[in-house]
Amino acid sequence: MNVFKGILFTFMAVVSAYQKQDDLSYPETIKRLAPPATINIGGTVPEKEIAETFAPGQKVYQKYCSVCHGYGVAGAPKMGDKESWTERYKKGWQTLMNHALNGYKGMPARGHCVKCSDKEIREAIAYIFTQSNVEQNE
Numbered sequence: 001m002n003v004f005k006g007i008l009f010t011f012m013a014v015v016s017a018y019q020k021q022d023d024l025s026y027p028e029t030i031k032r033l034a035p036p037a038t039i040n041i042g043g044t045v046p047e048k049e050i051a052e053t054f055a056p057g058q059k060v061y062q063k064y065c066s067v068c069h070g071y072g073v074a075g076a077p078k079m080g081d082k083e084s085w086t087e088r089y090k091k092g093w094q095t096l097m098n099h100a101l102n103g104y105k106g107m108p109a110r111g112h113c114v115k116c117s118d119k120e121i122r123e124a125i126a127y128i129f130t131q132s133n134v135e136q137n138e
């Protein structure tokens with residue numbers, strides 16, 4: 001019985017650690033993606049460097065999200081539109097992640113990328129935010 005409890009406890013600890021991983025906020029996501037020297041979300045990082053640093057999010061963005069967010073299709077906030085994305089950011093990271101994963105009005109669940117992990121979606125959002133110069137503490 002104790003062994004069973006031990007296994008159950010370990011399992012729950014692993015699950016909660018995993019969930020915490022995917023609950024990472026925007027600043028936390030940026031920190032993990034970017035080597036400390038390149039954290040500078042004020043727009044002064046050379047574009048090439050950002051592209052390399054945020055390569056994981058960029059790939060998913062280009063393949064799936066840009067279809068709508070590149071041009072602002074159907075009221076989608078446009079890539080690079082700092083004001084629109086800052087407004088969205090103010091809703092809170094959890095809400096945004098929830099909407100991106102499960103869908104919200106014109107926003108399809110996972111932006112139609114069914115095989116994307118939560119982590120990949122999170123990185124894609126972080127990529128959009130950095131490219132749109134959303135300040136981490138706004």
Ligand code: HEC
Pocket residue numbers: 060061064065066067068069073074075076077088091095096097099100104105106107108110111112113121124125
């Ligand atoms: C079919 C078009 C479409 C695709 C593809 C798409 N989006 Fe969206 N997205 C939208 C629209 C439209 C909205 C605005 C919804 C609203 O507020 O009315 C939106 C809103 C959002 C929001 C803000 C949600 C909120 O609560 O304000 C995030 C974050 C987001 N998209 C991320 C993504 C990511 C990441 C991808 C790619 C993996 C993606 N989107 C792909 C159409 C799209």
